[in-house]
Amino acid sequence: MRVTRVNDVGSDGMQTKITEIPPRLSLSVCFDMRPGPGAKRQPLHRDEDVWGTKHDRPFRKEDVRQLGVLIAGTRSVRENGATLVIPGSHLWDDERVPREEEAAYAEMEPGSALLFLSGTRHAGGKNGIRDPRDPLARRVLFSYFFAKGYLRQEENMLLSIPREVVLGMDVEMQRLIGYEAAGSHS
Numbered sequence: 526m527r528v529t530r531v532n533d534v535g536s537d538g539m540q541t542k543i544t545e546i547p548p549r550l551s552l553s554v555c556f557d558m559r560p561g562p563g564a565k566r567q568p569l570h571r572d573e574d575v576w577g578t579k580h581d582r583p584f585r586k587e588d589v590r591q592l593g594v595l596i597a598g599t600r601s602v603r604e605n606g607a608t609l610v611i612p613g614s615h616l617w618d619d620e621r622v623p624r625e626e627e628a629a630y631a632e633m634e635p636g637s638a639l640l641f642l643s644g645t646r647h648a649g650g651k652n653g654i655r656d657p658r659d660p661l662a663r664r665v666l667f668s669y670f671f672a673k674g675y676l677r678q679e680e681n682m683l684l685s686i687p688r689e690v691v692l693g694m695d696v697e698m699q700r701l702i703g704y705e706a707a708g709s710h711s
Contacts, residue, residue, distance in 0.1 A: 549674030566651035573643035591643035597633035598665030606652035615644035
């Protein structure tokens with residue numbers, strides 16, 4: 526990220542400097558999903574809509590706001606609600622209406638991961654298994670969303686994680702959950 530920073534305001538006037546700030550990711554939100562038997566399908570959506578993102582120009586990689594990572598804790602198949610993803614939909618403008626038949630099911634074995642940009646249309650699938658004793662009845666996904674450091678986190682880690690726990694974390698983990706400003710001000 527490039528920013529213009531005023532370094533000094535003195536009798537000679539303002540001195541400015543273009544500064545490169547290294548990209549910083551923060552953990553925007555993390556949770557585990559456990560949709561049980563009969564869980565309904567989510568509507569197709571873009572995660573970056575939480576920031577009011579407009580898609581009114583051709584895609585630029587600089588516009589990516591967040592990376593989603595879903596890790597399968599159990600088998601994730603169409604029958605138990607595997608995530609639907611529309612490949613390439615991050616390139617679409619807001620006028621392009623997604624159609625369910627364009628979506629692919631991200632079927633995964635435990636430990637597999639799905640990575641996607643926050644502009645990608647996706648949805649949690651319907652869990653069509655009715656018998657809670659069926660080994661596939663409960664789909665477990667561990668979900669991590671990493672946003673650009675200057676964006677507000679969806680979950681306020683500063684309030685949701687007790688201070689004593691944060692003090693026991695290493696510095697990189699503290700930065701990841703938001704205990705650092707996105708840019709350098711020194």
